Amino acid sequence: MNEVEAPLRGESIQTPWTQEGSSRIPAAVYTDRDIYERELSRIFYGRHWSYVGLEVEVPEPGCFKRTSIGERSVIMIRNRKGEVNVLENRCAHRAMRFCQERTGKVKTLVCPYHQWNYNYDGKLLGVPFKNGVKGQGGMPEDFALEDHGLNKLAVSVRNGVVFASFDHDVESFEDYLGPDILRYFDRTFDGRKLVLHGYSRQRIPGNWKLMMENIKDPYHPGLLHTWFVTFGLWRADNKSELWMDDKGRHAAMVSRRSETVDKDVTQGVTSFRENMKLNDMRLLDIVHEPWWGSPTVCMTTLFPSVILQQQVNSLSTRQIIPVGPDKFDFVWTHFGFEDDDEAMVERRMRQANLFGPAGFVSADDGEVIEFSQEGFEQDGDFSTMCELGGRDVENTDHMVTETLIRGMYRYWREVMEL
Amino acid sequence: MITDTNLRLEVIDLFARYVACLDSGNYDAWPDFFTQDCHYRVVPRENYDAGLPLSTLSLHGVPMLRDRLYGVESTLFHAPYYQRHIIGPTLIKEQGDDGLLTETNYLVVRTKRDMPSEIFNTGRYVDRIVITPQGLRFAEKACVFDSELIPNSLIYPI
Ligand code: FES
Ligand SMILES: [Fe+2]
Numbered sequence: 001m002n003e004v005e006a007p008l009r010g011e012s013i014q015t016p017w018t019q020e021g022s023s024r025i026p027a028a029v030y031t032d033r034d035i036y037e038r039e040l041s042r043i044f045y046g047r048h049w050s051y052v053g054l055e056v057e058v059p060e061p062g063c064f065k066r067t068s069i070g071e072r073s074v075i076m077i078r079n080r081k082g083e084v085n086v087l088e089n090r091c092a093h094r095a096m097r098f099c100q101e102r103t104g105k106v107k108t109l110v111c112p113y114h115q116w117n118y119n120y121d122g123k124l125l126g127v128p129f130k131n132g133v134k135g136q137g138g139m140p141e142d143f144a145l146e147d148h149g150l151n152k153l154a155v156s157v158r159n160g161v162v163f164a165s166f167d168h169d170v171e172s173f174e175d176y177l178g179p180d181i182l183r184y185f186d187r188t189f190d191g192r193k194l195v196l197h198g199y200s201r202q203r204i205p206g207n208w209k210l211m212m213e214n215i216k217d218p219y220h221p222g223l224l225h226t227w228f229v230t231f232g233l234w235r236a237d238n239k240s241e242l243w244m245d246d247k248g249r250h251a252a253m254v255s256r257r258s259e260t261v262d263k264d265v266t267q268g269v270t271s272f273r274e275n276m277k278l279n280d281m282r283l284l285d286i287v288h289e290p291w292w293g294s295p296t297v298c299m300t301t302l303f304p305s306v307i308l309q310q311q312v313n314s315l316s317t318r319q320i321i322p323v324g325p326d327k328f329d330f331v332w333t334h335f336g337f338e339d340d341d342e343a344m345v346e347r348r349m350r351q352a353n354l355f356g357p358a359g360f361v362s363a364d365d366g367e368v369i370e371f372s373q374e375g376f377e378q379d380g381d382f383s384t385m386c387e388l389g390g391r392d393v394e395n396t397d398h399m400v401t402e403t404l405i406r407g408m409y410r411y412w413r414e415v416m417e418l
Numbered sequence: 419m420i421t422d423t424n425l426r427l428e429v430i431d432l433f434a435r436y437v438a439c440l441d442s443g444n445y446d447a448w449p450d451f452f453t454q455d456c457h458y459r460v461v462p463r464e465n466y467d468a469g470l471p472l473s474t475l476s477l478h479g480v481p482m483l484r485d486r487l488y489g490v491e492s493t494l495f496h497a498p499y500y501q502r503h504i505i506g507p508t509l510i511k512e513q514g515d516d517g518l519l520t521e522t523n524y525l526v527v528r529t530k531r532d533m534p535s536e537i538f539n540t541g542r543y544v545d546r547i548v549i550t551p552q553g554l555r556f557a558e559k560a561c562v563f564d565s566e567l568i569p570n571s572l573i574y575p576i
Binding site (some may be wrong): 196201203271 | 464494573
């Protein structure tokens, strides 16, 4: 555990779980402040890798981007050797969150309060009046610059994507993902140079895990999202596979778009519109890219902080930043590849209309999360019923199951000891 | 400064009718304010200022605007809300052969059912307005918003 966490807070939490297994999730898991504090310390600040950004966001030495892991502010910055560091945005003097710009390029990191000055590796370079003024004052004899650097996180960079951990004893990023999930990570991020296309930011009034659940839930897209059903982008008859790491915390939902419609899966589905036609088909101008192989969609959840999206030609990372038990910030970073031609960039941008806070198929995910949270708040004794496809946790070759959600909560119960 | 008073009055009228259309929920009439091959965008200021191509919404041409409306009314599940647009005076930056380049500050207040009103989105319209036989139309409209976080979702046009 991290040394500066309030050690006793929430130590005596009673488990809200009334049953074995992970198919009935109690409301308190989404609403309770003590449980949330334990999540921050054990999950976000514990032995897990959290998403920080893309390497291309800090192209040169001195370029930085500020973001958060859990509720702690961190700075991703490139050093003179070209490596990416992740430093906690908290002055070693009196704690100030000194970095307020979101991105930029600096010569050194300076805390304006008393001008303590750090290099790109977080080392303290100097402090004003260290030896006093005219023989008076100054730091004590035993003051050593090297004892007062910025908190430096463990960092892993894989094919242009940057992850960090507050706990230096964390396993390697590759072991953390496990071979199956790593395969899908590498499918998109195979070492090609990435190009940044921009950001979308939304604040969703729901517990952060509800977003993980949403992308571990292949049950809803073919029902809630008319676009997905009608145009075959995501439908129960699509050939698909669900993969998890052996702990069940990460997952990949992989699927292939259908050109034809199986009556079974559209009968009675009110969101299916047989006659729906677009006035402008450019919104769905899909061009197959060689690196896809046969899947047209791959949604990867990397516990606890990021979702990796490939939905046909639209690519993004979606970062989860919790701000209390009942809300989180959701930051979308869209990207493409260096060898995309102009038409492909335009296509990715046009398909981006489907995603993000206004997206044809994503805006309503935020809405359902908000209303789920309201349901949990209104009755603390409620437990969800998460048993589509049984009560177990297993990889499947179909999507009529909530197994991935059960996988996440099986792991959650272990690490939370609840 | 553009001294053609009639043109100024027409611009004022265009914006007054545009926001009245949205605030009354008369979305079917929304595409009528645009040229056939218009470009309508809603874009975070950080992307706009950095020259990054991603928009929150980016719609090309009236048919795509109509697809958006169909999405809003028939395919997107969302909580209903009222919008109220407060706009500032339009700055006409340039008048050239391809129309008027203008900027107009806006503030959108959202009111959900059973809830107090709240500031939803604020920024400026960066527009290119052209003169057509039917009157002034938007050839380009970029809603460049300062708001750092969209409060959950953005459904209706702004
Ligand atoms: S708090 Fe940063 S220098 Fe004093
Ligand atoms: Fe969804």
